[in-house]
Amino acid sequence: MELLSNLALGFDVALSPLTLVLAVVGCFLGTIIGALPGLGPSNGVAILIPITFSLGLDATAALVLLTSVYYGAMYGGRISSILLNIPGDEPAMMTTLDGYPMAKAGRAGDALVISGVASFVGALLATIALAMVAPFLARIAYKFGPAEYFALYALAFATLGGMASNNQAKAALASFIGLAIALIGLDNNSGFYRFTGGNLHLADGIDFLVAIVGLFAVSEVFIFIETHGKSSAAGVKLGKVTVPWAEMWSTRWTMIRSSIVGFVAGVLPGAGASLGSFMTYMMEKGIAGEKGGFGTGVAKGVAAPEAGNNAAAGGALVPMLTLGVPGSGTTAVLLAVLMTLNITPGPTLFADRPEVVWGLIASLLIANFVLLAMNVPMVKVFVKILMVPPAILLPGVTMVSFVGIYSLSGSYFDLVLMIVFGVMGYAFRKMDIPTVPVILGILLGYQMENNLRHAMTLSGGDWTYLFSSPIAAVLWVAAAAGFIAPMFLRGVLKRPPVPDSANED
């Protein structure tokens, strides 16, 4: 019962009037930050760092506030995905695929409630797993070398073909464009700059936040202008919010499966929440088969990515706390906060500073229940924020996008780049090319290339090294199955492909 006594210690630290207030404030701010396109969990946490210091909060109080913002933003990202077809942050990207079609069909309330509960299940299971097995799980990271990571990314790309069920060639084209964009910047393996044209602003490559805000939010504004708001995503109406119990119950296994897969993806540094939500969505789509109707607005299609990305957010804390390896942008910022507070994450943290670790875990549990309350019964509060008339909302979205992107490096260059991506997103939507694979290409391409090059360096150019470990072999088999199975099944079932309504407008 060491776990219980540890948790008691944690709640002892985390349960004070001040920390509870901070948790509520953090969850509220986090949900708003998550819901606003351009501002994601990493900006949210980064914006609040100076505030925690100027308030003179101690380590525990600061962590409670910042992790509440982190979890809150993970919940909030789904709201604009569902209502506006603009992901509030990058892991919420997959939620647009079924969430927005549900909203268009007049079921926005159902989508919000189901995804809110899925977020809760994912985050709760992940926090419990973090408490129980973090020190043990940290050892998973030791099993993943360049070959294993490369196989993992290959698995993600192999399942991509099933993404846009109406035209696989367009999905492939989009992912190649993303991969090409990922090549820009410093080549870690030779120390040379590639495709920067001597421009220092491109030296670090293109931040995928610039790409995601451009492709989704800015292109939405263009569509809005073109159609005078008639077929724009903004302005979906939300009626009375009721809890669709039966439908939610039907997604219970989806939520649990997705939580497990999402958590493992989060634990692996370099995979993270975006890959977690992508893989859970593709997995559930595969399990449901053609009859599942994924992409047309089904409950499982919003439950899977939301359970997956929230579980991954909890999982990403495992390598951050136990190894000091941040698995995502947000955990990198949290790591910086810990270091500034003179707490060094690493293998000895659980033994040296139990009050910090267990206080953090207790505050995550508290934040999770606060968020469930805010995001299911009180979801209309946040919806109201996004429900102002489109003529006001879209300029507001544009402004937040510009501020968020400007804050990345404080240069107008990124703003110009964002508009370029906006034009590209507009053109792609006109040509019915999905934009999600572009983002995945940018997101995963850099790491995928690095790991391939590392593997080749370590093996002296022997490509069989990529298949040499059992973990890598299993991942390759899964990748091959994920690539071949949809073609094979399609041939056997002889069903007409399901139109991908998420990309129609």
Add this chain to the structure above:
Amino acid sequence: MKFTALKALGTSAVLALAATSSAWATECIAPANPGGGWDFTCRQVGKLLYDLKQVDAPVQVTNMAGAGGGLAYSYVVNERNTDADLIVAASSATTTRLAQKAFGDATADQVRFVGAIGADPGVIVVAKDSPFQTLGDMVEAIKADPGSVAFAGGSAAGGFDHMKPLQVMKAAGFTDIGSIKYIGVDGGADAITQTVGGFTQAMTGDMSEIVGFIQSGEVRALAVLTEDRVPGFDDIPTAREQGFDVVAVNWRGFYVPKGISDDEFNVWASRIQAIADSAEWKETMTANGLAPFTKVGGDFQSWVDQVVADTEALSKEIGVIQ
């Protein structure tokens, strides 16, 4: 982050209004996002400058990330060249990149390096079950078969972490340094993970990156690349005492704009000396795994010039630059 932008606007507005803005706070630019080493340097030293009454208003820290410090460098050179109230955090990474022309056309003589106030000692680390017991064991293994030992480090190929094992091998009389395997991963902790996992045979990094892992016993340090053993880590031998004359420390310090007067330069040098001598700074260094390393003013500038020349020569040898 919004605040940074506003501050930057405010700063330029004030500068435009009045050149003699002595009432305006001194500014420290950290050429990276909050949380990294440069940010740490600006915030800690900025706080001490005010606490120790070296400046009369709190120092304002501006984060200007991009191009590994290159954006801030070109900003200072082009826009703030005569601003005497400005310091910019720098480290070995700054000089390495300047030597390798990684900041576009910028060169090291476009600013003045005013002082270093501490250093993160370079280390070479292996997993606890590694066959190598001394740095000599490892050097012999590489000489026999250069492909048998791969290093992981937190910087890109050609970066400071990559240079450390190359300098050791050069000191050992090994000339084919282009054949030494190195992979650049995302930070020191990631490099340790790859080494503990057995994917690479050794990790090259800074002392502050390995402290937790040394204490948990998962890795052993073969050598620390300082002149003397580091206080608090007295059981780690230096490379020098094992017969390899290499000193590689990641110094933390500052540069100032080129266009300020010699008097203004000397004021900064004495301020930095005062910080380095203070008890408060010594405490901060111990808490963060930094070793004493103080060089200020003209001494520091000539030391930097030498480091840049050495780095340039080594970079040419391994083919990072032509």
